[in-house]
Amino acid sequence: MSKLDAVFDLEEASKFVGLNPVDFQKKVTELKIPGWKTGEFKKSILAKYFEANISEGYDSSVIAVSNQKGGEGKTTISLYLAEALAENHKVLLIDWDPQANATQLFLNDDVPSIMDYLGYRGKKPKDIMPIIKNVSENFDLLPSTLELANLTTPYERDDFELLKEAILPIRSSYEYIIIDCPPSLGLILENALICADYILVPIQTRAFSLQGIRDLHETIQKIQRKANQRLKLLGAVLNQFEGQKALAGLAEGVKKYFPVFETVIQRRESIPQAQARMSFLAKIDLTTMKNFRELATEVKEKINVEKN
């Protein structure tokens, strides 16, 4: 089956053309677009009827949230930066970590394995849209499973660009795409950094390691040099920050390698609490949510500077 003949259900079809399901249903009924009765819509037909909507699309920004060290706050910052951005923009969060921490916060059931969609080791690449889940208004999730851990060895040149290729058809449906990266170096991370336009580095201020920062700086430079000249370092975000005393010295140390965000993420108990309750942050603690809104604003400002 060629990609163009894919068949979508109502939810997938409305997502594809960039409308909410209610407006979509109204429109297809009004225009009697094939599928309006059965609820099954061919991609080629949708492309014809909704050409204007589809081609308009966003000039999306793909941000990899990355630090090879574990527990620095990658998942936390990915989640709540995405939540804050989704208050005003269309956002896709890509869980690109076999630990699937972000996925497990939203989905209890088994999810299809992204590995069946990427086109790795002789498998055919498949349209990823059907596995993207809408988790709240303007906020979609591309889930992960443990099988992503099998993405280890590049067999073909393309294997570095599997994620980039996979999101190409859906990229322009989102203004911001956030990639939650794993705490490791290797093919999974390389796929993320080759797919991304920007990188944001969370740094835990409590157990701070300058050596870790140096290593990460090297990795990023290597990717920029060899594989993705487009990749821009947005900067480091200091996380789990407590008390102002050490801030100046700490920021100075990091600044030797990275620009540092002015917004600092405070250490707050409500963060692990929100995660344990599988809740959005805004429902648990508005003060902390405000902290992530400030981060979102700064991210947008930095991206605007890069784009102009």
Ligand SMILES: Nc1ncnc2c1ncn2[C@@H]1O[C@H](COP(=O)(O)OP(=O)(O)OP(=O)(O)O)[C@@H](O)[C@H]1O
């Ligand atoms: N600002 C914060 N205040 C309080 N707790 C935090 C904060 N940021 C992160 N945490 C907690 O620290 C732990 C590690 O954070 P998180 O999972 O976001 O890190 P990570 O970099 O994604 O880890 P991994 O490398 O394993 O993917 C989590 O339990 C999280 O709830």
Ligand SMILES: [Mg+2]
């Ligand atoms: Mg994580």
